[in-house]
Amino acid sequence: MANGLSESSKKLSGGNTHIPQRISVFQTGKPPVENLFSDLCDGRRLLELLEGLSGHELVRLERGFSRVHSLNNVNRALQILQKNNITLSVAQGRVQSPSSQPRYKSYAYTQAAYVKSPEQKRRRCTDQFLSPGHEELQRGLSPLPPGSTSLESYQAALEEVLTWLLSAEDGLQGQPPISDNVEEVKEQFHTHEGYMVELTTHQGSVGRVLRAGAALLGERNLSEDEDSEVREQMNLLNARWEHLRVASMERQTRLHEVLMGLQHQQLQQLTDWLDVTEARIKRMGTQPMGPDLEDVKHQVEEHKLLQEDLELEQVRVNSLTHMVVVVDETSGDSATAALESKLQVLGDRWASICRWTEERWILLQEILLKWQHFTNEQSLFDSWLTQKEEHVRSIKTTNLKDQAEMTACIRRLTTVKAELEVKRPTMDKLCSMSQDLLSSVKNKEVASKLEARLDSFAQRWDRLIQSLEMSSSQSPCFKTDMLPDSDTVG
Structure with missing residues (x-):
């Protein structure tokens, strides 16, 4: 860990020979950090520490004391760390990799309009928001009345959206690892569906803030510092929203893959069980009853074992009865029809075995x-x-x-x-x-x-x-x- 911090310091400073000198200068020019929680909570001291390590002045610090200013300063610090190839490891952190997998859909849920393919390149927020590529986000958002946008109202709306965004990021981060139990994965699947519906619900809020920022920039009434600050805030908001969208899509895709894999495994296990059981009841059906009472009692006990096996298999059948069918959009209706046909065949075979077992049990009881x-x-x-x-x-x-x-x-x-x-x-x-x-x-x-x-x-x-x-x-x-x-x- 010490080596990692040393390497990170080298990347920020450009070399380790000047670090003691720069830290000394920083320490003499700034008050020492006495309480990590209170001193670093607004992000300003964190940026000052990074300036001391890098040896040159970074982006302008926001001097306000609102939650928006604090969040922006912290986000700037995180961006600087990321640009210098310093990664932050969080317990059970989500993998933030672009997904090249095709989009999926399920019968239980149709993906919301905010879901776009993760291959789309991210562009600067101010350009992207005003370009045709952002039509999906603009759709459903009523334009702001002329003259209704002020810097104060924009900042208030931004703070509200950032507060929700932080909660949504924590919500995604807090989702448990994908299970290997099919029923648990179904529950995770439906839980994540609800989460994505929540993202869809708040999509309009993000769009309104971006429109408000674009309106402020379009009026050209801001000072140079205010203009730069609004642009930076819009870029940060767009980046975080895009990251959240991609991460949620990746989790949904992974849930789809795992769930379908487990369900197809269940289908194969049921098929194998049906093959074995059909051969079993064929053998039992060809055996004559008796010829003595003890033989009949033995046949009754053998039939009880078959009934117990059916009760155990009923658990898997019940699970497949509530199967979540997820198909690739590119495969069309053929994949769905093939799966439905397979389920119908398995259902008929299962019903036939159950019917034979019930009729055989009634006959055995009567004969006994x-x-x-x-x-x-x-x-x-x-x-x-x-x-x-x-x-x-x-x-x-x-x-x-x-x-x-x-x-x-x-x-x-x-x-x-x-x-x-x-x-x-x-x-x-x-x-x-x-x-x-x-x-x-x-x-x-x-x-x-x-x-x-x-x-x-x-x-x-x-x-x-x-x-x-x-x-x-x-x-x-x-x-x-x-x-x-x-x-x-x-």
Whole structure:
């Protein structure tokens, strides 16, 4: 840093050998700087310091005490530093480079009239303002009434504009660096749009001050010093306005580039995701349901994972739904039409996946519910049938010792017969549930398994009937005609 200051001093003074002598002369001729804030705030002492470093008198200092005089003195000092290739580094300073990029526009915002191509060469304010090249700034500004312009009113208007200009420069300087998050960049994009609208709103104020200055110069009633001061003020105002305009345009262009890059990246990511997911649901769709309840439960869990992936991707889709479309003006409507067509295709593919996922989920839930109901019913029937089979086998129908044993045997056989009559509709119910399940599953393997289970139940039912008939036939007192007919079961 010390080397940088030394080099800067050399450029201002033309060589470092005379610096001590010139500083000594300066220090003896001017009062010392005791408070940086109060002594340098009006710019006069800063210019005096530069005169001491350079060794020759600089531009005339403004001796007034208004804010305009202070700002002009500070601006002169900054110009001198810039002419001597001394740059001021500010934290998070904006890059002040001319932009050769084409102008851009967005659907959300149409650029204001004040935006001109940054390639236009800057010219002296007094000549530029009165030339056709400044028609854009003059447009919309009503001319000042004759005789209404005075130096005092001009200075007051200038101070007001410079105050706003300083605030606008701080506002641009205070905007955060461009993010790499698409939603944050969208917010920065819209914020900067509002900032540029504000510039458009105050464009007329700048134009009125420049017109007032031009009117004063045209009247030729100013003294030589006043004339020079007004010209210098107009040049400074025009330079700062032009710099602010170019810097804001450069930021808008950069925001456009970053935003479109991130959004195109989102489009590519969505395209890749759609390709993978379409292949995924094609594979899932070709898989048969079942053939067992556990297989159906596994398919339901697999489908839940697909739904979770859709919910995660919904964030990106929502972002693209609010896509800020920015196109190069030179490309015409073809680029916009191509982008809209691409978005339409992606939207249709996304909607198709969502529709399939929803329909598949409804079908899985329906099949799962039916399968669970059928499984529960057949499990209960299987347990009941097993219990009755064991019960019938346990009934002793031969070698009965007395009438009491015979009566107990008849009672037990009669009870089993009555239970069989009550349970008969269960077989019909299982058959109906099986057909209903098969209509949803449409799986030959499942149909074969269900048919085998029902056949097994029918055979066991018939064997139970036969066992009951055999036990009854061995008991002479049991009425065999009261037993259910096995031919009507199944």
